[in-house]
Amino acid sequence: MKPRGIQLKPSARPKRPADPGSFDLRSPSLMICLGPGGVGKTTISAALAVRAAMLGCAVDVMTVDPAPRLLDALGLGADSSEPVEVQLEGLGLARRSRRSSRARLRALRLDPKRTFDSIVARYAASDAARDTILENRIYRNLSDALAGVADYMAMEKLLELAANPSTDLLVLDTPPAAEAIDFLDAPRRLLELLNSRAVSLLGAPDGFFRSQLRMVDIAARAVLAAFDRVTGLNLLSDVQSFVRSFDGMYEGFSARAARAQDKLRAHDTAIIIVTTAESSRIAQAREFIAALERAGLRVAAMVVNRVIADLPDAAELSSARIAPSLRRKLKRNLADYAALKTREQVSLGTLRASLPADAMLMVAPDLGREPRTIADLAEIGRSLHAA
Amino acid sequence: MTLSRVLFVTGKGGTGKSTVAAALAIALSRRRPTTLADLDGRLSAAALLGATPQDSTAVRVSDSLDVIALTPRAELNAFIERIVPIRAISRRMLRSRTFGYVTAALPGLEAFLLMERLRIMAGDAALEDRYLVIDAPASGNAVELLSVSSGVKGIAPAGTLNRLADSVDRFLADATRFGAVVTMTPEDLAVREALETAATMRGRLGIATVAAIMNCVPDLLFDTSELAALSPLAAHARLAVRRNAAHEQAALVAPRFAAAGVPTFSLPLMFTPAIGPGELEKLGRALDAELLGR
Numbered sequence: 295m296k297p298r299g300i301q302l303k304p305s306a307r308p309k310r311p312a313d314p315g316s317f318d319l320r321s322p323s324l325m326i327c328l329g330p331g332g333v334g335k336t337t338i339s340a341a342l343a344v345r346a347a348m349l350g351c352a353v354d355v356m357t358v359d360p361a362p363r364l365l366d367a368l369g370l371g372a373d374s375s376e377p378v379e380v381q382l383e384g385l386g387l388a389r390r391s392r393r394s395s396r397a398r399l400r401a402l403r404l405d406p407k408r409t410f411d412s413i414v415a416r417y418a419a420s421d422a423a424r425d426t427i428l429e430n431r432i433y434r435n436l437s438d439a440l441a442g443v444a445d446y447m448a449m450e451k452l453l454e455l456a457a458n459p460s461t462d463l464l465v466l467d468t469p470p471a472a473e474a475i476d477f478l479d480a481p482r483r484l485l486e487l488l489n490s491r492a493v494s495l496l497g498a499p500d501g502f503f504r505s506q507l508r509m510v511d512i513a514a515r516a517v518l519a520a521f522d523r524v525t526g527l528n529l530l531s532d533v534q535s536f537v538r539s540f541d542g543m544y545e546g547f548s549a550r551a552a553r554a555q556d557k558l559r560a561h562d563t564a565i566i567i568v569t570t571a572e573s574s575r576i577a578q579a580r581e582f583i584a585a586l587e588r589a590g591l592r593v594a595a596m597v598v599n600r601v602i603a604d605l606p607d608a609a610e611l612s613s614a615r616i617a618p619s620l621r622r623k624l625k626r627n628l629a630d631y632a633a634l635k636t637r638e639q640v641s642l643g644t645l646r647a648s649l650p651a652d653a654m655l656m657v658a659p660d661l662g663r664e665p666r667t668i669a670d671l672a673e674i675g676r677s678l679h680a681a
Numbered sequence: 682m683t684l685s686r687v688l689f690v691t692g693k694g695g696t697g698k699s700t701v702a703a704a705l706a707i708a709l710s711r712r713r714p715t716t717l718a719d720l721d722g723r724l725s726a727a728a729l730l731g732a733t734p735q736d737s738t739a740v741r742v743s744d745s746l747d748v749i750a751l752t753p754r755a756e757l758n759a760f761i762e763r764i765v766p767i768r769a770i771s772r773r774m775l776r777s778r779t780f781g782y783v784t785a786a787l788p789g790l791e792a793f794l795l796m797e798r799l800r801i802m803a804g805d806a807a808l809e810d811r812y813l814v815i816d817a818p819a820s821g822n823a824v825e826l827l828s829v830s831s832g833v834k835g836i837a838p839a840g841t842l843n844r845l846a847d848s849v850d851r852f853l854a855d856a857t858r859f860g861a862v863v864t865m866t867p868e869d870l871a872v873r874e875a876l877e878t879a880a881t882m883r884g885r886l887g888i889a890t891v892a893a894i895m896n897c898v899p900d901l902l903f904d905t906s907e908l909a910a911l912s913p914l915a916a917h918a919r920l921a922v923r924r925n926a927a928h929e930q931a932a933l934v935a936p937r938f939a940a941a942g943v944p945t946f947s948l949p950l951m952f953t954p955a956i957g958p959g960e961l962e963k964l965g966r967a968l969d970a971e972l973l974g975r
């Protein structure tokens with residue numbers, strides 16, 4: 295696949311605000327947006343995708359759990375687990391698209407359960423093996439509840455979409471994570487679970503393989519056995535049958551996971567952390583940065599969403615012909631928001647200090663409303679600029 | 682009003698859940714001894730109160746307020762140490778990654794142990810005539826956490842675990858012992874999520890929401906004629922409208938919660954360069970007057 299990226303030629307670069315393509319998001323073919331819940335990760339992913347499409351790229355964006363209005367904006371239904379063409383008419387695309395006929399935007403929504411089921415179906419040795427897995431209680435819990443599975447499935451879908459040669463850029467929204475590494479690490483974790491000797495032994499009948507068990511394995515067995523005794527859940531046998539039923543599938547999973555890991559580290563993959571300027575989110579974002587560095591992954595950019603837009607000019611007030619009482623109120627209003635902006639600047643300063651030198655710090659000014667249309671997303675995409 | 686013994690503070694991410702929890706704990710601690718239990722992992726509420734609790738040990742903030750950090754992981758550790766009494770082995774086991782995955786795959790074991798712990802703490806709180814304020818995860822995860830005992834009952838139709846789950850469920854549904862507080866800001870999404878969370882908790886889990894707290898409400902500064910006079914100053918007008926709109930949106934929300942039987946309270950937007958002890962104190966006083974003064 296030949297990535298075209300969203301980097302602009304200088305002649306095509308709009309004057310203001312500066313374009314994210316002119317920053318350090320150097321022609322990525324994959325953007326992965328990570329971040330805590332509630333910061334507008336899906337909005338920013340979609341805005342980046344719309345922006346790239348408007349610059350002439352063929353873009354796919356995969357969203358996870360979008361708000362209903364964002365679904366509407368992207369024209370997605372509740373069931374759009376395959377890419378749906380997003381209409382870009384009226385966004386100022388027409389002129390550019392003559393230059394680049396590739397420009398298009400497709401959106402889809404990740405359905406972790408369905409993706410997991412389809413992988414199981416793909417790699418299962420037989421229909422019977424497939425059904426055993428799909429019916430297994432541990433599997434059902436894994437795919438329903440375990441956060442890592444949604445992560446893994448996003449990764450799986452990513453590989454599928456990235457294999458499409460007609461796509462220049464894939465923008466990936468990710469499930470909200472407590473820690474950055476949750477998502478990126480998901481394939482390895484799942485593999486480790488499936489491949490672990492201890493897990494197989496956990497499920498082995500009593501006395502079987504006893505000689506091979508380490509103290510830790512024995513203790514782990516004891517805990518599960520005790521839990522089973524207390525609960526009557528027979529978890530041991532479920533774990534055993536779960537691991538066994540994955541037996542022949544390990545190869546397939548392993549190859550996919552290795553490819554996913556390569557993809558994450560590819561030079562044209564851009565990892566983008568999305569956050570807001572609230573102090574608790576900033577602290578979380580800094581932990582994200584540190585965790586990614588520990589994992590040897592490079593952060594390409596950080597987007598701080600919903601920052602306070604530029605404040606009006608105080609000098610205007612002195613010359614304006616308005617009642618003195620109103621002038622006082624306007625001054626107070628300005629001072630109030632300036633105080634909030636100061637709070638925000640402090641947060642941004644902390645963030646900048648924690649970012650690697652070559653990573654870009656960008657802000658997306660608050661739209662003042664919930665994004666409802668594709669035009670709103672385009673506006674956010676356009677307004678993204680370096681902080 | 683009579684408040685539940687345990688107040689579970691949740692809301693959409695970014696609505697100031699931890700700030701509200703900390704302010705609520707300050708307000709309550711003026712009337713009775715109070716414990717703030719930080720379930721947030723990041724200990725934001727604890728940090729606001731200037732405390733850094735560790736290892737499930739309570740840290741004293743004032744004569745009547747202490748802070749404790751609870752993590753599912755610590756509860757699991759405690760559970761395992763009960764079952765594997767040889768410490769060297771239980772520790773090695775807890776460090777084993779594989780074991781971590783197995784427990785993660787077990788049906789909500791960690792979360793369930795955490796809820797069971799809260800139930801026990803609530804019993805102690807009742808004995809000591811104490812409030813327990815919980816800085817819970819954001820709404821989606823919070824509902825998942827609260828649903829865990831129902832999930833456990835689903836897979837264990839009988840036995841000890843079922844009985845434990847049953848008692849957790851009874852605790853959650855008992856409004857004198859357990860009540861949810863949902864936080865929001867004057868934004869559509871946050872309000873909708875708060876309404877949905879309250880409805881889900883009530884409908885699916887029988888949990889009462891004792892208060893909806895509208896956080897970050899700016900005071901009303903401009904009247905309509907003033908806004909009209911601002912047309913030559915477009916940028917200033919936008920900022921003025923923004924402030925007024927947030928105030929008005931906040932005012933519109935109360936009836937929607939009232940229809941669901943939930944009283945709404947508001948907290949002012951603090952136009953200050955930082956949220957420190959002084960701001961928290963003010964928010965605490967506002968809650969005291971609004972929520973507890975009734």
